[in-house]
Amino acid sequence: MNTFKIGGVHPHDNKQYSAHQPITECPLPKKAIIPLVQHIGAPAQAVVEKGQQVKVGELLAKAGGFVSANIHSPYSGTITKIDTTIDAWGMKMPAIFMDVEGDEWLPEIDRTPDVIRECRLEPKEIIDKVAAAGIVGLGGACFPTQVKLLPPPGKKAEVLIVNGVECEPYLTCDHQLMLEHGEELMIGIQILMRALSIDRAIIGIEKNKPDAIARMRELALKTIGVEVKPLKLKYPQGGEKQLIDACIGRQVPSGALPIEVGAVVDNVATIYAVYEAVQKNKPLISRVMTVTGASVARPGNYSVRFGTPLSEVIDLAGGIPEDTGKIIGGGPMMGRAMNNIDMPTNKRVSGLLFLPESESRRVEPENCIRCAKCVTACPMGLEPYLLSKQAQLQMWDEMEQHDVMDCIDCGCCLFTCPSHRPLLDYIRMGKAQVGGIIRARQAAKK
Amino acid sequence: MKLILISLLVLGLTGLAAALLLYLIAQKFRVEEDPRIDQVQEVLPGANCGGCGFAGCRALAEACVKADTLDGLLCPVGGAPTMEKVGAILGLAAVAADPKVAVVRCNGTCEARPRTSEYNGVRSCRIQHNLYVGETACPFGCLGCGDCVAACQFGALSMDPQTGLPVVDEEKCTACGKCVKACPRNIIELRKKGPKGRRMVVLCVNKDKGAIARKACLSACIGCGKCQKECNFEAITVDSNLAYIDPEKCRLCRKCEAACPTGAIHSVNFPARKPAEPAAEAKPAQEAKPAQDVKPADTAQTQEAQA
Numbered sequence: 001m002n003t004f005k006i007g008g009v010h011p012h013d014n015k016q017y018s019a020h021q022p023i024t025e026c027p028l029p030k031k032a033i034i035p036l037v038q039h040i041g042a043p044a045q046a047v048v049e050k051g052q053q054v055k056v057g058e059l060l061a062k063a064g065g066f067v068s069a070n071i072h073s074p075y076s077g078t079i080t081k082i083d084t085t086i087d088a089w090g091m092k093m094p095a096i097f098m099d100v101e102g103d104e105w106l107p108e109i110d111r112t113p114d115v116i117r118e119c120r121l122e123p124k125e126i127i128d129k130v131a132a133a134g135i136v137g138l139g140g141a142c143f144p145t146q147v148k149l150l151p152p153p154g155k156k157a158e159v160l161i162v163n164g165v166e167c168e169p170y171l172t173c174d175h176q177l178m179l180e181h182g183e184e185l186m187i188g189i190q191i192l193m194r195a196l197s198i199d200r201a202i203i204g205i206e207k208n209k210p211d212a213i214a215r216m217r218e219l220a221l222k223t224i225g226v227e228v229k230p231l232k233l234k235y236p237q238g239g240e241k242q243l244i245d246a247c248i249g250r251q252v253p254s255g256a257l258p259i260e261v262g263a264v265v266d267n268v269a270t271i272y273a274v275y276e277a278v279q280k281n282k283p284l285i286s287r288v289m290t291v292t293g294a295s296v297a298r299p300g301n302y303s304v305r306f307g308t309p310l311s312e313v314i315d316l317a318g319g320i321p322e323d324t325g326k327i328i329g330g331g332p333m334m335g336r337a338m339n340n341i342d343m344p345t346n347k348r349v350s351g352l353l354f355l356p357e358s359e360s361r362r363v364e365p366e367n368c369i370r371c372a373k374c375v376t377a378c379p380m381g382l383e384p385y386l387l388s389k390q391a392q393l394q395m396w397d398e399m400e401q402h403d404v405m406d407c408i409d410c411g412c413c414l415f416t417c418p419s420h421r422p423l424l425d426y427i428r429m430g431k432a433q434v435g436g437i438i439r440a441r442q443a444a445k446k
Numbered sequence: 447m448k449l450i451l452i453s454l455l456v457l458g459l460t461g462l463a464a465a466l467l468l469y470l471i472a473q474k475f476r477v478e479e480d481p482r483i484d485q486v487q488e489v490l491p492g493a494n495c496g497g498c499g500f501a502g503c504r505a506l507a508e509a510c511v512k513a514d515t516l517d518g519l520l521c522p523v524g525g526a527p528t529m530e531k532v533g534a535i536l537g538l539a540a541v542a543a544d545p546k547v548a549v550v551r552c553n554g555t556c557e558a559r560p561r562t563s564e565y566n567g568v569r570s571c572r573i574q575h576n577l578y579v580g581e582t583a584c585p586f587g588c589l590g591c592g593d594c595v596a597a598c599q600f601g602a603l604s605m606d607p608q609t610g611l612p613v614v615d616e617e618k619c620t621a622c623g624k625c626v627k628a629c630p631r632n633i634i635e636l637r638k639k640g641p642k643g644r645r646m647v648v649l650c651v652n653k654d655k656g657a658i659a660r661k662a663c664l665s666a667c668i669g670c671g672k673c674q675k676e677c678n679f680e681a682i683t684v685d686s687n688l689a690y691i692d693p694e695k696c697r698l699c700r701k702c703e704a705a706c707p708t709g710a711i712h713s714v715n716f717p718a719r720k721p722a723e724p725a726a727e728a729k730p731a732q733e734a735k736p737a738q739d740v741k742p743a744d745t746a747q748t749q750e751a752q753a
Contacts, residue, residue, distance in 0.1 A: 090562070
């Protein structure tokens with residue numbers, strides 16, 4: 001069985017709480033707030049006005065640049081205002097406020113449960129449909145998908161890698177999606193292969209999901225060019241560069257995109273969204289998210305439309321457990337503790353994790369004992385102990401020389417450190433600084 | 447005996463030859479340098495804080511020696527006396543500059559700003575700022591981890607455990623500006639010390655609309671503009687819901703302090719007000735007093751009504 005070669009750690013996967021819970025629809029809220037920033041890149045520009053009536057699937061905001069994404073209305077109702085709201089970390093973000101009235105969909109959206117297999121569209125048409133539907137990478141980074149489907153001149157995609165790894169502990173939404181919507185996924189994969197004009201796709205799944213591996217294998221037998229690759233358990237296998245290494249044994253060079261080695265990586269949730277957009281004309285207006293934690297009353301996988309306040313999803317899962325010390329948006333490794341549970345759900349939130357008070361405290365850091373465990377664990381081959389010290393001493397140039405921009409924020413260094421040093425905190429801060437310096441330099445060049 | 451003599455002789459001659467070689471090389475590659483640079487550096491404080499805008503004291507000394515006038519060259523640590531000494535060495539007139547002091551523009555004390563979360567990460571304002579809004583709901587205010595205290599080379603800053611805010615020791619502060627750069631939220635400003643150290647400042651940098659700012663912090667500037675109306679010298683401007691007092695125009699009448707409904711404007715180093723004041727001045731003072739004591743909700747409502 002394959003895995004990536006450098007670094008990695010083995011956190012307990014804790015998926016037992018919400019695994020195999022069927023995907024449940026979250027009821028519609030009365031009032032919804034739809035953020036205009038749900039992706040990496042420029043914020044979307046609102047195209048609706050106050051007082052306007054919209055139906056489900058109508059365009060609310062169009063992409064604000066090449067790297068940006070359209071946002072569609074997940075509800076039918078009236079736009080009450082376009083203002084700012086508070087995000088999960090207390091900062092302001094632009095958003096559209098809506099009163100939800102009924103559930104009226106645009107007529108062209110196919111809401112039947114039938115699986116539509118046939119796709120005769122040209123690659124260009126598929127890419128246009130994906131772009132119009134506002135699809136972004138639902139694995140966490142929220143990078144607009146159509147940008148990935150348009151390789152830069154001179155580069156050619158050779159293989160589509162499907163990310164069904166879900167290496168984050170606790171999260172089970174992708175797992176459940178593979179079990180319940182495997183057939184649609186296969187069609188989505190074929191659509192993307194058509195869009196990229198390639199004939200090979202590999203689905204990478206970690207071996208802690210044997211039923212998903214079996215199901216996808218069974219479907220792959222009937223599909224030409226698709227192969228299922230069971231992978232050894234290791235975090236962060238779901239990282240783009242790690243997954244490429246694990247699946248096809250190629251290493252993406254520092255600072256380059258996966259297309260450099262001929263690979264395009266997409267998450268299973270993204271591919272399901274592509275299927276719905278291309279075959280059913282349904283834009284990206286909802287996603288499956290996991291609500292989990294040791295003491296959550298009804299942990300599970302919930303399909304939520306964007307803009308539903310997180311508090312309503314929490315109520316559906318049985319409310320906030322009493323012993324909660326920290327609520328994390330996403331998984332425990334890469335997710336961030338949240339400050340505001342009234343925040344609306346969006347394309348980014350893949351899970352909600354309730355950690356009990358006893359597990360949410362940081363351990364007091366001690367001196368570095370030079371064990372180099374962090375160096376061994378870093379999947380990008382960096383030296384976390386050095387980078388964190390440089391960040392502490394504000395040595396930004398040196399950090400850049402030591403490739404801090406390659407850091408993927410996976411948190412392996414912090415996880416493995418026996419002295420509990422806050423390595424990632426410092427590196428992330430340094431990365432933000434160095435990123436700012438690099439952007440300023442590029443702007444000056446122009 | 448002979449052996450000792452020979453070894454001494456050999457070593458001595460080798461040393462002499464090496465010294466000669468070094469001397470000749472030093473003569474050949476000598477760098478001509480203005481001797482006044484050393485003299486100027488001698489009178490500078492030698493803290494190498496960079497407050498002057500140069501890389502260190504040596505760099506400032508070089509700049510002073512090269513310059514035709516001392517205009518714009520100032521050692522904030524040594525201040526006027528040091529610059530006079532520098533001027534005396536170079537035969538230039540020292541340009542007088544107003545002494546400045548660092549001012550922490552946040553008065554969101556623990557009572558005024560209720561905590562909404564608990565920060566458990568690294569004690570660093572910069573990291574906390576990159577991560578989220580902070581322990582209170584104010585996205586502009588002091589984070590209280592003391593990056594500025596750590597940056598100060600002169601021990602002029604300390605955290606007040608009562609308020610959770612940094613306090614500037616005006617005696618020790620040299621206005622070098624290190625803390626200004628260290629603060630990720632740009633709260634600290636170098637302001638003119640003012641006559642007898644007296645000055646008026648808006649101790650808030652919150653640019654949110656009044657209602658939001660007030661919700662996050664009881665003593666936030668809500669941009670109501672009352673101080674602006676009260677000011678007779680056009681010293682106060684209100685920009686994006688935040689008042690700013692121009693120290694050049696301010697005449698220290700203290701009317702704005704009394705007018706401020708949230709107590710965001712502070713007067714510093716003034717003697718305590720006399721209990722019995724002349725009738726003409728008593729009126730605004732009495733009006734203002736209850737406003738400061740009123741419960742937050744009431745004031746916020748009146749503010750909204752007025753807006």
